[in-house]
Amino acid sequence: MPFHLILFVVAAFAWRLLTLAISARHEKALKKHGATEYGAKNSILLAIFHVLYYICAVVEAAAGTREPNTLLSAGGIVIYIASALVLVSVIRSLGGLWTIKIIISPQHRRVQSGLFSLVRHPNYFLNILPELIGFALALNAYWTLVIGIPLYLIPLVTRIRQEEAAMRETFAPDL
Numbered sequence: 001m002p003f004h005l006i007l008f009v010v011a012a013f014a015w016r017l018l019t020l021a022i023s024a025r026h027e028k029a030l031k032k033h034g035a036t037e038y039g040a041k042n043s044i045l046l047a048i049f050h051v052l053y054y055i056c057a058v059v060e061a062a063a064g065t066r067e068p069n070t071l072l073s074a075g076g077i078v079i080y081i082a083s084a085l086v087l088v089s090v091i092r093s094l095g096g097l098w099t100i101k102i103i104i105s106p107q108h109r110r111v112q113s114g115l116f117s118l119v120r121h122p123n124y125f126l127n128i129l130p131e132l133i134g135f136a137l138a139l140n141a142y143w144t145l146v147i148g149i150p151l152y153l154i155p156l157v158t159r160i161r162q163e164e165a166a167m168r169e170t171f172a173p174d175l
Helices: 003-032 040-063 072-097 122-138 143-171
Strands: 037-040 103-104
Touching: 003 040, 003 072, 003 103, 003 122, 037 040, 037 143, 040 122, 040 143, 072 122, 103 143, 122 143
Parallel strands: none
Antiparallel strands: 037 103
């Protein structure tokens, strides 16, 4: 694997670890103030799928027998960076409410600003899916992309349904 792609992988893993730390800090504060977690088992499954997707893409890239398509790699990196910027926007919009889990506090408010005014679930549709697509394209990990995305959609669709149910319960008249 070319050195620039190794750097990209290291940066992508570091970015994900940073966002995980932010999520853990928010989760701790939310639960301290009486927040409730929904869909805990699916959150674990989603996290496992996310890590496995990254690992599969890296293994596929490292095992590649031909030189990666530089244009495709560059496009994948651009998509990945754009998805990271979306995540920054989502975290800024949600503030201390943002976690990688479904956690709703008694003081929770429905956010309809920023990207949330345009897309119902920007974290999923404008961050996570483009992130995974960009990561696989950057590494020219075609099999990971073709097999991994449909598999990832199983717990992701479940997550969206669980989040919608939790939001309906919390914001009943607003939805």
